[in-house]
Amino acid sequence: MSDNFRADNLVLYKNQAARVTNVSAKKINIVTQDGTAVSVRPKDIELLHPGPLANFGQLSKPQGELLTAWELLAGEITSLEELSELAYDEFTPATAWTIWQAIDDGLHFSGSIAEIAVHTA
Structure with a gap:
């Protein structure tokens, strides 16, 4: 399931924008707009855009x-x-x-x- 996500995807996490930083077998590491790094399950996020999203200034x-x-x-x-x-x-x-x-x-x-x-x- 985490095969659908890649680094620099723009995702929705708790109704906020987040950027995927790393994808492992069971967890996806993201960073939120306020700079918080979070490890989430694939079901916790939704893909908004495949990217690449290098930074939130974009x-x-x-x-x-x-x-x-x-x-x-x-x-x-x-x-x-x-x-x-x-x-x-x-x-x-x-x-x-x-x-x-x-x-x-x-x-x-x-x-x-x-x-x-x-x-x-």
Whole structure:
């Protein structure tokens, strides 16, 4: 199961961004945005973006049109990558993190990493 994770993946841990630093047979070492190093099980994290994410400075808010994408997709189900491509013309760690924050906010989007529900106006 830990085969799905690699060093420098951007993952979600307790609803926060984290970076994978090392993967062993049973545990995955991550570092959170506040610099805390944690050893976790694969089921404790979710892959947001394969990376590479060298540092959290790469997660600055990208230029794009997330609200325009919301208007275009209202009432539909989409994926993280599809929404990222539509709103930002690319799928990067920064766009994945920005979209996850919008999902967590719940105003325009809800759901999971795998399936995002786009709310109607």
